[in-house]
Amino acid sequence: xxxxxxxxxGGLDSYTAAAALKAEGFDLYALSVxxxxxxxxxxxxxxxxxxxxxxxxxxxxAVDLSKVGGSAxxxxxxxxxxxxxxxxxxxxYVPARNTxxxxxxxxxxxxxxxxxxxxxxxxxxxSGYPDCRPEYLRxxxxxxxxxTKAGVEGRRFHIxxxxxxxxxxxxIRRGLExxxxxxxxxSCYDPDSSGRPCLHCDSCVLRxxxxxxxxxCDPT
Amino acid sequence: xxxxxxxxxGGLDSYTAAAALKAEGFDLYALSVxxxxxxxxxxxxxxxxxxxxxxxxxxxxAVDLSKVGGSAxxxxxxxxxxxxxxxxxxxxYVPARNTxxxxxxxxxxxxxxxxxxxxxxxxxxxSGYPDCRPEYLRxxxxxxxxxTKAGVEGRRFHIxxxxxxxxxxxxIRRGLExxxxxxxxxSCYDPDSSGRPCLHCDSCVLRxxxxxxxxxCDPT
Numbered sequence: 001x002x003x004x005x006x007x008x009x010g011g012l013d014s015y016t017a018a019a020a021l022k023a024e025g026f027d028l029y030a031l032s033v034x035x036x037x038x039x040x041x042x043x044x045x046x047x048x049x050x051x052x053x054x055x056x057x058x059x060x061x062a063v064d065l066s067k068v069g070g071s072a073x074x075x076x077x078x079x080x081x082x083x084x085x086x087x088x089x090x091x092x093y094v095p096a097r098n099t100x101x102x103x104x105x106x107x108x109x110x111x112x113x114x115x116x117x118x119x120x121x122x123x124x125x126x127s128g129y130p131d132c133r134p135e136y137l138r139x140x141x142x143x144x145x146x147x148t149k150a151g152v153e154g155r156r157f158h159i160x161x162x163x164x165x166x167x168x169x170x171x172i173r174r175g176l177e178x179x180x181x182x183x184x185x186x187s188c189y190d191p192d193s194s195g196r197p198c199l200h201c202d203s204c205v206l207r208x209x210x211x212x213x214x215x216x217c218d219p220t
Numbered sequence: 221x222x223x224x225x226x227x228x229x230g231g232l233d234s235y236t237a238a239a240a241l242k243a244e245g246f247d248l249y250a251l252s253v254x255x256x257x258x259x260x261x262x263x264x265x266x267x268x269x270x271x272x273x274x275x276x277x278x279x280x281x282a283v284d285l286s287k288v289g290g291s292a293x294x295x296x297x298x299x300x301x302x303x304x305x306x307x308x309x310x311x312x313y314v315p316a317r318n319t320x321x322x323x324x325x326x327x328x329x330x331x332x333x334x335x336x337x338x339x340x341x342x343x344x345x346x347s348g349y350p351d352c353r354p355e356y357l358r359x360x361x362x363x364x365x366x367x368t369k370a371g372v373e374g375r376r377f378h379i380x381x382x383x384x385x386x387x388x389x390x391x392i393r394r395g396l397e398x399x400x401x402x403x404x405x406x407s408c409y410d411p412d413s414s415g416r417p418c419l420h421c422d423s424c425v426l427r428x429x430x431x432x433x434x435x436x437c438d439p440t
Contacts, residue, residue, distance in 0.1 A: 063283040063324070070331030089369045095330035096323055099367045103316055103323040104283070110315035111290030136366040143359040147319045147351045149309045 001027040003056070004160065005109040006118035007101050008032050010045030011187045012207060013120035013163055016175035018053055020162040021118045023178055028055040029112060031105050035097070036066030036074045041195040045186035052181055061104055070095045072189070079190040081200035089128050092189055092202060098131035102140055106157065110148050118160045125168035125210065127202045137161055168210030176216070183219040221247040223276070224380065225329040226338035227321050228252050230265030231407045232427060233340035233383055236395035238273055240382040241338045243398055248275040249332060251325050255317070256286030256294045261415040265406035272401055281324055290315045292409070299410040301420035309348050312409055312422060318351035322360055326377065330368050338380045345388035345430065347422045357381055388430030396436070403439040 004026035006018045022028055030053065032046040043060065050058035069075040071094040080090055098121065105117045121132040130136060137159045144159075145151035163171050175182065187207045188197030197204050197220070211218040224246035226238045242248055250273065252266040263280065270278035289295040291314040300310055318341065325337045341352040350356060357379045364379075365371035383391050395402065407427045408417030417424050417440070431438040 059287060061283060061287060063281060065327060067279060067281060068324075068328045068331045070327075089372065093369055094327075095369070096327035096364075096367055099323040099363070100320070100327060103319040104288075107285060107290075107314075107316035107320060108288045111288045130369060130372045131367045133366070136363070139359070139363040139366045143319070143356070143363045144316075146353070146356040146359045147316055149313055149315070149350060152309065152350045 001025055002116060003027045003029060003112065003114045004116035004118050005029045005031055005105045005112065005114055007105055007120070008046045008050060008058070009120070010042035010049060010185060011120070011203070012175070012182060012185045013122055013171060015049045015053070015185055016171050016178070016180055017118055017120035017161070017163050018049070019175060019178040019180050021160055022053060026116060026118070028053055029108065029114065030055040030058045031108055032058065032060045033101055033104065034060060034062040035100070036064045038073055039186065039189050039191055041191055042186045045184055048184040052184055059108060063100065065094060065097070065100070068095065079198070079201050081198065082205070083202060087128065089130065090202065092127060093129050096131070099140065102159070106144050106148065109157070110150050115150060115155050115157050116160060117157060118162070120163055121161045122163045122166065122171065124165060125206050134164055137164070167213070168206050169213035172210045172214045185220065221245055222336060223247045223249060223332065223334045224336035224338050225249045225251055225325045225332070225334055227325055227340065228266045228270060228278070229340070230262035230269060230405060231340070231423070232395070232402060232405045233342055233391060235269045235273070235405055236391050236398070236400055237338055237340035237381070237383050238269070239395060239398040239400050241380055242273060246336060246338070248273060249328065249334065250275040250278045251328055252278065252280045253321055253324065254280060254282040255314075255320070256284045258293055258299075259406065259409050259411055261411055262406045265404055268404040272404055279328060283320065285314060285317070285320070288315065299418075299421050301418065302425070303422060307348065309350065310422065312347060313349050316351070318349075319360070322379070326364050326368065329377070330370050335370060335375050335377050336380060337377060338382070340383055341381045342383045342386065342391065344385060345426050354384055357384070387433070388426050389433035392430045392434045405440065
């Protein structure tokens with residue numbers, strides 16, 4: 001079985017993406033990042049998800065992006081609630097987050113001798129983050145093939161984003177088909193001190209919309 | 221004065237690059253990375269260099285690439301000594317290191333509202349690392365402009381690599397003209413426990429060659 005390094009946040013999308021890639025026949029190495037996120041509770045979910053997926057290894061790396069700031073997820077900026085979704089990029093955008101995450105995934109993949117990298121990026125039911133768009137992922141792939149020894153030697157990195165053009169409802173339907181246990185996941189950007197979701201941030205709203213469209217209860 | 225985030229390792233190249241960019245009129249924000257490097261002593265040098273440069277701020281971020289491994293600089297692999305330079309990429313290559321570093325620089329730059337990023341990459345008197353080549357830096361730039369809110373809003377990131385096509389001797393000559401104090405720098409990949417250079421790794425050999433060509437003594 002070919003191996004693949006998948007980014008695992010502990011959220012709904014990355015779990016579903018990982019399950020879909022596993023179903024495609026990949027042996028999974030899961031990477032989670034402790035980046036100073038206010039919803040650090042998602043890393044507990046990531047561990048549970050990694051176990052449920054039966055990954056070969058789950059690596060957690062830490063890099064404190066709160067030192068960099070510039071986002072409601074890493075700095076003392078309020079997370080917007082019941083926001084109207086429009087073309088703007090909200091303050092929950094974390095500067096260069098997916099680029100940092102994919103770079104770390106690339107480092108690990110190259111060290112493992114792996115050229116396949118997975119990410120749960122979605123460019124449909126999402127907050128408009130630029131680093132979730134197909135053109136960004138293609139540019140990262142092109143850069144990765146120039147950045148690395150593996151690339152120079154003619155191996156080609158491939159970024160797999162199986163959810164890229166799916167609605168949240170389609171993602172959930174696909175996950176349920178694959179036997180994904182959504183009870184294990186955490187999506188909220190701004191949970192209370194017990195880890196309970198706020199139900200009003202973008203992530204909670206999109207999740208609720210997805211489950212409503214599928215017509216099933218969110219098991220969390 | 222426009223601001224620029226410059227990667228500062230504590231070595232000869234990044235100090236010279238930063239000094240050259242300062243001379244071009246940039247106000248410097250210096251970023252150093254504690255990545256599990258065996259020559260972590262370079263970070264002491266980076267602090268001294270940042271002070272000598274009079275940077276506006278010096279940020280040190282930590283991300284432990286020794287968990288990823290795959291390099292003589294981060295794993296228990298011997299650093300080659302008195303190596304014959306050829307077309308191969310040596311074991312001191314750290315998978316995706318410059319991509320991780322530039323991603324962190326990009327995150328900080330975007331948070332600061334800065335679009336200029338500096339790096340001391342050199343593709344002439346170097347170890348053949350793929351992530352020091354012009355085509356890689358151009359691909360990173362293209363990716364950065366798709367990755368970020370700043371890019372979407374029409375601001376363009378620019379990666380400045382003023383040493384890219386210079387020989388080590390040319391770099392040192394330029395640095396001496398700029399008043400760079402090379403006593404502050406650390407280049408060796410494999411220093412002893414007191415931080416003294418081995419004089420036989422690629423980095424020591426290239427440094428010695430450079431000073432010899434210039435015809436001055438290395439002040440360290």
